[in-house]
Amino acid sequence: MRFLLLSRQRWLYSTRRFREVARRRGHHLEIADPLECALELSTDGPRLLVQGQPLKDIDAALPRIGASLPGQGVAVVSHLEAMGVPVLNGSSAIRRARDKLLALQVLTMSGIHVPRTVLARAASQVDLALEIVGGPPVVLKLLQGTQGVGVILAETRPAVSSTLDALWALGQDVLLQEYVVESAGRDVRVLVVGGRIVAAMRRQARNGEWRSNIHRGGAGTRIELDPSYVATAIGAARAIGLDVAGVDLLEGRDGPRVIEVNASPGFEGLERVCGVDVARAIFDQAESIAALNPDPEAPVYRTAPPAQEKEFR
Numbered sequence: 001m002r003f004l005l006l007s008r009q010r011w012l013y014s015t016r017r018f019r020e021v022a023r024r025r026g027h028h029l030e031i032a033d034p035l036e037c038a039l040e041l042s043t044d045g046p047r048l049l050v051q052g053q054p055l056k057d058i059d060a061a062l063p064r065i066g067a068s069l070p071g072q073g074v075a076v077v078s079h080l081e082a083m084g085v086p087v088l089n090g091s092s093a094i095r096r097a098r099d100k101l102l103a104l105q106v107l108t109m110s111g112i113h114v115p116r117t118v119l120a121r122a123a124s125q126v127d128l129a130l131e132i133v134g135g136p137p138v139v140l141k142l143l144q145g146t147q148g149v150g151v152i153l154a155e156t157r158p159a160v161s162s163t164l165d166a167l168w169a170l171g172q173d174v175l176l177q178e179y180v181v182e183s184a185g186r187d188v189r190v191l192v193v194g195g196r197i198v199a200a201m202r203r204q205a206r207n208g209e210w211r212s213n214i215h216r217g218g219a220g221t222r223i224e225l226d227p228s229y230v231a232t233a234i235g236a237a238r239a240i241g242l243d244v245a246g247v248d249l250l251e252g253r254d255g256p257r258v259i260e261v262n263a264s265p266g267f268e269g270l271e272r273v274c275g276v277d278v279a280r281a282i283f284d285q286a287e288s289i290a291a292l293n294p295d296p297e298a299p300v301y302r303t304a305p306p307a308q309e310k311e312f313r
Helices: 013-025 071-082 093-096 100-109 123-134 157-169 227-240 266-274 276-289
Strands: 002-007 028-032 037-040 047-050 060-063 117-120 140-141 151-156 172-180 186-193 195-204 219-223 244-252 255-262
Touching: 002 013, 002 071, 002 276, 013 028, 013 266, 013 276, 028 195, 037 071, 037 151, 047 071, 060 276, 071 093, 071 195, 093 227, 093 255, 100 172, 100 227, 100 255, 123 157, 123 172, 140 157, 151 157, 151 195, 172 276, 186 227, 186 266, 186 276, 195 227, 195 266, 227 244, 244 276, 266 276
Parallel strands: 002 028, 002 060
Antiparallel strands: 037 047, 117 172, 140 151, 140 172, 186 195, 186 244, 195 219, 244 255
């Protein structure tokens, strides 16, 4: 089979791991930087040009579109869909996941529990917002961000106001979110692929840091998930519409609460901590969606597979 990996950097851990799996399975893996792809539209139909050459005979594409990548990345995924190429995470789902407010709206409409959250845009709304979310302390989040970037813990009312004033002056929309104190400094990262749990770990922040992201020095521990966490993680990925999702949950007194659903989750930490071949699991799903579309010229219309509430191996 021939696969396309959309990745900005060939040296990334995930890119290297996908190359290894493709090589072992005898697949051809084309790697393209979305910012270097040209999107052609004409009466002959859409074409994608990579380094000036038209892309042909791709069985499926694996987008690695991080939150920091401009709209060109999602546009390339949408273009591939228009060409009839099956994609592992569609453009609409990636857009939903990248917008934190939209993602939370979709999750709550699907009955998924999230921390109490308010979008405020004026100083006159701050006191009411703090009352709703039960703070301070309160978590302030930009609508887009990854690896803990754009996430701030404001511990006092003056800190909330001064931070909001600065961010609003920069034209940023900011979410005020409940600080779940019983989960302070830790969260649970769950990787969902094709409607099943592949790996899960608890992340603990390093000393002096409240964000538990591995990229910020957090430590991970493999865990067995309670059934409520399994159902919540799978439900969150399904609600956003993702084939591959990194679901981050807080361990609240009343059960799991989803804080983020990542459409391009890193998995170096998960592979190391859990001893699971995540790249292989993702490639299994890519092969599955490629098999659903035997005619490379035909558009793909598929629904997400039914969730399999299995513990990871």
